[in-house]
Amino acid sequence: KETVSKNFIEQEIDKDLAEGVYDHVQTRFPPEPNGYLHIGHAKSIILNSGLAKEYGGKFNLRFDDTNPTKEKTEYVESIINDVKWLGAEFEDRLFFASDYFDAMYECAVHLIKKGKAFVCDLSADEIREYRGDFNTPGKNSPYRDRTVEENLKLFEEMKNGVYKDGEKVLRAKIDMASPNINMRDPVIYRVARMSHHNTGDKWCIYPMYDFAHPIEDAIEHITHSICTLEFEDHRPLYDWVVRECGFENPPRQIEFAKLYLTNVVTGKRYIKKLVEDGIVDGWDDPRLVTIAALRRRGYTPESLRMFVDLVGVSKANSSVDYAMLEYCIREDLKLKRPRMMAILDPVKLVIDNYPEGQTEMLSVPNNLENPEMGERQVPFSRELYIEREDFMEEPPKKYFRLFPGNEVRLMSAYFVTCTSFEKDENGKVTVVHCTYDPETKSGSGFNGRKVKGTIHWVSAEHAGQVECRLYENIVDEEKGKLNADGTLNLNPNSKTVTMAYVEPALMEARAYDSFQFVRNGFYCVDCKDSEEGKPVYNRIVSLKSSFRL
Ligand code: ATP
Ligand code: MG
Ligand code: MG
Secondary structure, three states, rough: HOOOOOOOOHHHHHHEEEEEEEEOOOEEEOOOOOOOOOOHHHHHHHHHHHHHHHHEEEEEEEEOOOOOOHHHHHHHHHHHHHHHHOOOOOOOOOHHHHHHHHHHHHHHHHHHHHEEEEEEEOOOHHHHHHOOOOOOOOOOOOOOOOOHHHHHHHHHHOOOOOOOOOOOOOEEEEOOOOOOOHHOEEEEEEOOHHHHHEOOOOOEEEHHHHHHHHHHHHHOOOEHHHHHHHHHHHHHHHHHHHHHOOOOOOOEEEEEHHHEEEEOOOOHHHHHHHHHHOOOOOOOOOOOOOOHHHHHHHOOHHHHHHHHHHHHOOOOEEEEEEEHHHHHHHHHHOOOOOOEOOOOOOEEEEOOOOOOOOEEEEEEEEOOOOOOOOOEEEOOOOOEEEHHHHOOOOOOOOOOOOOOOOEEEOOOOEEEEEEEEEEEOOOOOOEEEOOOOOOOHHOOOOOOOOOEEEOOEEEOOOOOEEEEEOOOOEEHHHHHHHHHOEEEEEEOOEEOOOOOOOOHHHOOOOOOOOOEEEEEEEEEEEOOOEEEOOOOOEEEEEEEOOOOO
């Protein structure tokens, strides 16, 4: 990569390598297994694994499972699946922070022996009170000057279950007058009687995040520990921990801004609420932006990588337009997926001069912009379905589709001229009649005259019927993401279910297969609700967009 096009993290890495701070690059993605991953995590995964690849280094997947309350094995499996699906290569470098509990305990003992940690009997409220705030320096704990021997004994007793939850904590001895509140003798171990999914009841003391995380990184020889901006103020503590614990060649933390999307719910808390309230049909509901939901909707790993690339990394928090994500999936699928015919709001078209009972197989190109995709055979007959909006009784100016007397091309078939139409008692058009000109068959080289409109169709007799699900954003930010009472202001139209007539090949599609429905959008076969021969289609994205790069 050219230096100018490198992001600030790459520039930092270049500098570290040039100065010999590190001779290799090792990154990691450290999720807490307390929920499903979302698009923000995808950014972190793609960024970290991408840097490892770019610098010929390694990338670890590490579960940050040091906090036993919220963790579940179900989440571990979904996370591994998502990381693999995104194409991040961790090979056999899958780690669990809980496997380092012994090493963390040793680090704590080491700090006590150096006089850099002490057991404190203050309650959580008292600790907060003593800590002071931005304007007030903190006060030393009355337990700060315990002897090394006493601290070692008390800490061992904490480990052995002598004390109740919250009765004692281990704190780092740093500086109660530090302008950085994180440095005011932070708690590094607490007593908590909780079963851990990995270590069971072995431990009744657990390390705090700010102590555990740098040790995890150091044990794995991580060089660049990339995290989000809210940890910037914690970096001095990170550096203190790896230094005081005596790690050689310790990792360094680099922060970047979190990814936020407009009109989308990304917070785990809100997603959880939507799932629990039954507003969505699970963590993978296609309206969500969990990785599982994006996959179910029909997003591809390539489209997410393109998105992360376009967004880039920065130090400033900002919100990215959801339309950019849509742009990426359109770009990715445009040349890769066949363009099929499907009719979502049908009206019948009868070709009165076409022989009754005749079926003709027509060659239809799979993708006009990508001839390598070849052609397929589509049945054509006297009665078709076309989109209701492709016929008008009284057309406005510049309407080039069907209206009485007008001639159009039926895509990959013939020219037809509208002769008449029928309506029901409510004035709704039920049938459009036309005649066709056999000489105008597509591919025949006919060039006697031209028409301005081309419409698509399916043969009524041969068409299959499928359920289509059309989605809009789950919240509309222009109307406010939240209501006055703090609940989400939900878009009532976020999901519309409709039937569609489709060409026969679309009936055989399998879960995750995706297609362009011509003139409409990209669709993907739902992996949960489809059955063999009975696919349900999710609209990934429509074809139209006002989004510009
Ligand atoms: P959330 O609360 O949304 O689940 P989190 O930060 O609690 O996010 P973790 O499992 O702790 O989730 O995160 C794992 C990694 O993913 C961290 O390194 C974190 O910085 C990164 N990450 C989380 N959210 C985002 C985001 N919106 N953009 C970029 N990276 C993110
Ligand atoms: Mg977190
Ligand atoms: Mg979290």
